[in-house]
Structures are given as structure tokens and as C-alpha cells.
Amino acid sequence: MRPSMFRSVKSAVARSSSAHVARRGYSSESVPERKVAVLGAAGGIGQPLALLMKLNPLVSRLSLYDIAGTPGVAADVSHINTRSEVAGYMGDDQLGKALEGSDVVIIPAGVPRKPGMTRDDLFNINAGIVKSLCAAIAKYCPNAIVNMISNPVNSTVPIAAEVFKKAGIYDEKRLFGVTTLDVVRAKTFYAGKANLNVAEVNVPVVGGHAGITILPLFSQATPKANFSDEDIKALTKRTQEGGTEVVEAKAGKGSATLSMAYAGAIFADACLKGLNGVPDVVECSYVQSSVTDLPFFASKVRLGKNGVEEILGLGPLSDFEKESLETLKPELLSSIEKGIKFANQS
Numbered sequence: 001m002r003p004s005m006f007r008s009v010k011s012a013v014a015r016s017s018s019a020h021v022a023r024r025g026y027s028s029e030s031v032p033e034r035k036v037a038v039l040g041a042a043g044g045i046g047q048p049l050a051l052l053m054k055l056n057p058l059v060s061r062l063s064l065y066d067i068a069g070t071p072g073v074a075a076d077v078s079h080i081n082t083r084s085e086v087a088g089y090m091g092d093d094q095l096g097k098a099l100e101g102s103d104v105v106i107i108p109a110g111v112p113r114k115p116g117m118t119r120d121d122l123f124n125i126n127a128g129i130v131k132s133l134c135a136a137i138a139k140y141c142p143n144a145i146v147n148m149i150s151n152p153v154n155s156t157v158p159i160a161a162e163v164f165k166k167a168g169i170y171d172e173k174r175l176f177g178v179t180t181l182d183v184v185r186a187k188t189f190y191a192g193k194a195n196l197n198v199a200e201v202n203v204p205v206v207g208g209h210a211g212i213t214i215l216p217l218f219s220q221a222t223p224k225a226n227f228s229d230e231d232i233k234a235l236t237k238r239t240q241e242g243g244t245e246v247v248e249a250k251a252g253k254g255s256a257t258l259s260m261a262y263a264g265a266i267f268a269d270a271c272l273k274g275l276n277g278v279p280d281v282v283e284c285s286y287v288q289s290s291v292t293d294l295p296f297f298a299s300k301v302r303l304g305k306n307g308v309e310e311i312l313g314l315g316p317l318s319d320f321e322k323e324s325l326e327t328l329k330p331e332l333l334s335s336i337e338k339g340i341k342f343a344n345q346s
């Protein structure tokens, strides 16, 4: 667990009955009330993510929604002696209640890959799920910050944007594709290869969230390591194929769930900190962007009280990264266009 997150968790447990939490970035005044909803909360990602959000002292209400299985998950998680009150909601007619008043909505609803599939192969099922969940968000919590986990993220984020536009509530500052797992992997693989303390490692990852659209910027990684071009290429490929590595290891039982829950919890925590006015909260995320000529692109984003406060530029790229950026653009654009088309035709 990231050290600062671990401190948060320990402090939540220690002060379980109190909403007064003294943490870095806050004085000892009370932490604001924040409702977080998880849609798909009974799934492989949803359950550990519900656990991690229950451990987060910034959450006062945790709303767990799924089409099945949420009463059990909610009852289980609700016994943990931390700040938030937990409620479980199941089925379409409880979706409104699950969403009402949410500050952050995290969406890991949808089917995962099996070996041999690409993330785009999930489009046919997940696009419809995301579309209907986003229509409900527009209706019941139009001001919420949305963290999209459901794949293919390269398309589901543009779908969400179109649904929100149609409903007249689109605010590009509040819609995020969660690409934190790519950063988590890039840090782990880089630190492992360079024999560095992983807690001190930072690696920005830009582009999108599928195969070659995932572009880790190892030339900007800190601390610096002395890698050959071949090493960098191998690290890049491993990061791009990290999801497939897990899908193959799980051999038909789904894709990354535990590492994704960890990554999702880090990103949601960053959104909550931003909402609460903590300064200098920066994470990579896939957002509406003008950093390149593509309408959506992942890069470093500064989070604030309204969601995106600033989208940071790419910084200096190596020749390999420049080339990889040009190579990924057509695939990413086509996934974006596929999402936009789907949202507008059905």
C-alpha cells in the first residue's frame, strides 16, 4: 500500500467513531462529508474496492450498487469500524437511491476479458452498461465526479461524455478514465528492474488504456536509472501488456481485480483530496484534453475542488516515446470515435 494511504487507513481505524481526522493537508477541523458510490460493487474489482473505500477516512457514506449480490457485500463491509456508513443497493429500481447525493461515482461494472480477447472485445456488452449507468448519474447526481474503470476505457469515457452532453450536464472537468493501474505497474516494473525502492519511484503514463495506447514515459521516471534502449522497450511492452499478463495467469477467471481495486482506491482518494481543497494532488488520468490533437488523452492532471484543475503537458519525450505517441494515435482515435458513434446512434 502506498505509505500515505497506509497512514490514512491506520488513522481511520484509530479514530473510527470520529469524523475529526488530522491528516497531512488538513488541520484538525472536521473532514467534509463525502458520499462515494461504487457501481458494480459485488464484482471482482467492486468488492476489494468497497473494502478499500471503507478504509478511507475521507468517505462518510459508502453506497454499494450492483445488479446482484450487494446486500451481502454491504453487510460484510459495514461491520468494519471506520468512519463511513455503508448501504447496499440492488437492481435498477434502487439505482437512483444509490446515486443520490454522491460526490464521487466509481464504475467497475461490466464484463472482464478472458484469454485471447482484447479490451475492445468487451465493447458490445460494456458500452450499453456504461451508457445506462451514466444516464442515471446524469439524473440523480449530475455534479458527481465520475471515475470510469469499465473497459474499454478508451471508448467508455467518450460514451459517458456523450450521454452527459445529451442530458445537458456534461462538465469535462468531472469525467475521468482510471488509468492508475498503468502507473502502478510502470512503477513496480521499473523499480524491480532498477533495484530501487518502489515507494520512491514515479513514472508518468500517458495515452490511453489498451495495448500500444498505454505509453509509459520512462525517460521522465524518477529516480533516474541507467537503462539501455532495449531495457526501456521491454519495460514499455510489459507495462502495455500488464493486463494481458494477469488475464493469462487467471486463465479464464477474469482480469486484474486486486491491483485494480488498489489503483482505483488511490485515484478516488486523489479525487476526494482535490474536492476537499488539498493542494498539488496530481495523478495520470484519461480525460477530455487538448494536450494532443486527440479529444481524449491520458496525462498528468492536477485535481481540485471542481475535478480537473489543470491538465499538465507531456514534457520532453525521448525519440522512442515520440515515435510511440504517433503510432498510438490512430488506434486511440478509432476507439474514441467508436464510443461517440455508439452513444449517438442508440
Ligand SMILES: NC(=O)C1=CN([C@@H]2O[C@H](COP(=O)(O)OP(=O)(O)OC[C@H]3O[C@@H](n4cnc5c(N)ncnc54)[C@H](O)[C@@H]3O)[C@@H](O)[C@H]2O)C=CC1
Residues within 6 Å of the ligand: 039, 040, 041, 042, 043, 044, 045, 046, 065, 066, 067, 068, 108, 109, 110, 111, 112, 113, 122, 126, 129, 133, 148, 149, 150, 151, 152, 153, 178, 179, 180, 181, 182, 209, 254, 255, 256, 257, 260
Ligand atoms: N481501468 C482499468 O485499469 C481496469 C478495468 N477493468 C474492467 O473493469 C470491469 C469489471 O471487472 P471485474 O470486476 O473483474 O468484473 P466482474 O464480472 O467480476 O464484476 C463486474 C460486476 O459488474 C456488475 N454489473 C454488470 N452489469 C451491471 C449494471 N448494469 N449495473 C451495475 N453493475 C453491473 C456485475 O454484476 C458484476 O458484479 C471490466 O470491464 C474490466 O475489463 C479491469 C481491470 C483494470
Ligand SMILES: O=C([O-])CC(=O)C(=O)O
Residues within 6 Å of the ligand: 112, 113, 119, 151, 181, 242, 243, 244, 246, 247, 255, 256
Ligand atoms: O486487461 C484487462 O482486461 C483489464 C485491464 O484493463 C487491466 O488489467 O489493465
